[in-house]
Amino acid sequence: MRPMAQVAMVMNLDKCIGCHTCSVTCKQAWTNRRGMEYVWFNNVETRPGQGYPRRYEDQERWRGGWELNRRGALKLKAGGRFRKLAGIFSNPRLPEIKDYYEPWTYDYKNLTDAPLGTDYPVARPVSQLDGKPMKIGWSSNWDDSLGGAPAYGDLDPMVERTRQQASEKVRFAYEETFMFYLPRICEHCLNPSCVASCPSGAMYKRAEDGIVLVDQDRCRGWRMCVTGCPYKKVYFNHRTGKAEKCTFCYPRIEVGQPTVCSETCVGRLRYLGVVLYDADKVTEAAETPDERDLYEAQLGVFLDPEDAEVRRAAEEAGIPFDWIEAARRSPVHALVSKYRVALPLHPEYRTMPMVWYIPPLSPVVDALTETGHDGEDADNLFGAIDTLRIPLEYLAELFTAGDTGPVRASLEKLAAMRAHMRSVNLGEDPDPAVCAGVGMRPEEVEEMYRLLAIAKYEERYVIPTAAVGDAHRLEASALPDTCSLDTDGGPGMGGDGPFGQDSGRRRLPLVPVENFHILRRRQTADDEREV
Amino acid sequence: MNVFLWGVLPYAAFALLIAGLIWRHRYDRFGWTTRSSQVYESKLLNIASPVFHYGILFVLAGHLIGLFVPASWTQAIGVSEHAYHLFSLYGGTLAGVLAVAGIGILIYRRRTNAPVFRATTANDKVMYVFLLGALLLGMIAKLSDTSGNGYDYRSTIAPWARSLFTLNPKTELMEGVPVLYHVHAVVGMVLIALVPYTRLVHMFSAPLQYLTRPYVVYRSRDPRQLGPRPDRRGWERAGS
Secondary structure, eight states: OOEEEEEEEEEEGGGOOOOOHHHHHHHHHHSOSTTOTTOOSSEEEEESSOTTTTTTTOHHHHOOSEEEOTTSOEEETTOOHHHHHHTTTOOTTOOOHHHHOOOEEEOTHHHHHSOSOSSOOOOOEEETTTSSBOOOOOOTTTTGGGTTHHHHGGGOHHHHHHHHHSTTOOOOSGGGOOOEEEEEOOOOOSSOHHHHHOTTSOEEEETTTOOEEEOTTTOOOOOHHHHHOTTOOEEEETTTTEEEEOOTTHHHHHTTOOOHHHHTOTTOOEEEEEEEEEGGGHHHHHTOSSGGGHHHHHHHHEEOTTOHHHHHHHHHTTOOHHHHHHHHTOHHHIIIIISOOOEESOGGGOSOOSEEEEOOOHHHHHHHHHTTSOTTOHHHHHHHHHHSSSOHHHHHHHHSTTOHHHHHHHHHHHHHHHHHHHHHHTTOOOOHHHHHHTTOOHHHHHHHHIIIIIOOHHHHBOOOOSOSTTHHHHHHOOSOSSOGGGSTTSTTOOSOBTTBTTOSOOOOOOOOSSOHHHHHHHHHOSSGGGO | OHHIIIIIHHHHHHHHHHHHHHHHHHHOSTTOSOOOOTTTOOHHHHHHHHHHHHHHHHHHHHHHHHHHSOHHHHHHTTOOHHHHHHHHHHHHHHHHHHHHHHHHHHHHHHHHSHHHHHTOOHHHHHHHHHHHHHHHHHHHHHHTOOSTTOOOGGGTHHHHHHHGGGTOOOGGGGTTSOHHHHHHHHHHHHHHHHGGGSGGGGGGGOOGGGGTSOSSOEEOOOTTTSSOOOOOSSSOOTTO
8 A cells, every 4th residue: 555645626516607717717827828828727618518628528539548458558548658759740639729719819909099980999809829810719618508509519529429328318409408517627637648648757746745737847848748638638838838737726735725716616616625545556446447447446546544554554655644634524535435426527538537526416406396396305306317308328428437327326315415404404304215215324414415515615625734844934925035036037137038038947926915814714704803 | 261160160069059058958948848839730730840850860860870980881891882872862862852841841831820920939030041051052962963972971071070079170171072061061060059049959858768767757846945844953753
């Protein structure tokens, strides 16, 4: 056993209203620079839909992730080491920017500078790639909320697969549609195929917290990681010529703050916590022959932090005490391993993703209510899960490689929770058979309810800091010790270098807007005066 | 002049190459990249880029063989002078044609595709002049003398090139060499000097270590940047 710690995320899709606040705040924090105009480290897709970049799940085309070779061992779907080096001069599987969308801005200046005339001046869209006027034809969420679904919906690769399995279960006629939102960030996989694809060795998984990062000084722009990632969550900065990706907001995680997308999530649907896993078992689990067993195999990689032996091994492996304690209180561990309501996104890519999802039950409840039935009655709900219009098969293609069993089990637990809590809230005697039917005790269901529905800040985000011993310096300020004018690229160091504007050593300016404790108090205080 | 071109310039180019690489590695690792434009346009690039790169690699190999393998060595393994020159002529021409065709398409693409052209810096343009110049001049010099065995550079240019390593350059060997070869050699040396200061620097990051390293790379945080203070000097911790 070789325990390692990973900071992981769970998203409760039931609560996502598709407001894109996570995407916008992430964009403001990380990708509001030139060269990254088209990049969304966090994006919210409407499913069914093509996703961003378009049809990224079509791995026959993009060749992302791992597959098994004839001997049953893992190999990169885009080709092994020799093939990568022989083909390094171009990457035929690289998505072009137009597969994401052509970024644009508007000619705002025309609004004030246009000559006097009878026409009202307009701000025309201007391409950010070539600076010319353009016609906007696609964006990161063009098909938001099923926009254009009759025309584009059939292009969703998961719709295609669902139709092969269960014909005609997915329809785009207005009365028969279903939809839900799927927020996506980098999965920070246990078996990352982007890291394995990087010829330069610039990408790495951090040993302390499992965050997958790109070393900007070592990246040489070979672009293999973009192809290697089946979720297409590594992006090419077309200005600097380097790969960039979701950082899991590691500067925030290190001081115990949730990621920007989690912090700003209006629906409070994101959970952050530590999971312990056995690094020795990762490859073995990823080599599970049947795709449909990969979900169970990944559960088998996680270690139970309540187990004394695991805790001892973790301590010997150098995992700090507060991390082990955080793993015990981890909401991610609870939702993934204890209640088993969260499922991984596309386990069939064999990368062991670490951002998991609780499948959405709400469309089922809403549809039931619309037909005049009691949407929270346990019997109605259980019957509806199989037959109603959010096809289990579609969810299963997303979360369990097509196996409807775990999806149904998860939805049934959520349905049982609704029925049980309704009885509690109405002062009725809860029917013990409802909880027993999904294999849970009433107390467990109530705990799960607290975590999912009440979702207190401290319970959603259980993040140990990177450095308790050094907490003082981290809290006081993340400002550099020296004057920011002194650094390369600071103000006063203007002008372009000889290699273009993005060359040279630059440090990200680290400026804390507010003190950690003030922020914490503001977020968690129940009373305004406490702030 | 002769001494400057064939006794000073080679060393200056080499010194600029080494100094530039060290300087760039020390101060501009962030700018050390291929600066790929594939995300703008990949259809032409997918054909032209491998053609050019494989062509230029063969050209490089041909120069290494031609300049640094003495005629006596090839004769020792039983390759006649005529056979060698035929190989040099056809092999070299093929490699050169590949490289020129590749770079031709790439420059056409760079000029006609608006986003790619917009991403082209002045530095790139200077580099293209010397790279294309060196390639074309080399082709012309090679093909301008097709009589018999072609120009016998193995008795003039090659010994001069080898004499550079002994720090005793035999500049007099270069006196009778056709002027086309002179120009090609000078442009080539300038190109070598330019490598670390342009995007060509990516040739020095050929990722051969990828063949041997484990697939998944783990790294720890740099303790100097952020993280727990190292333990103070003192007694060992109990239980360790």
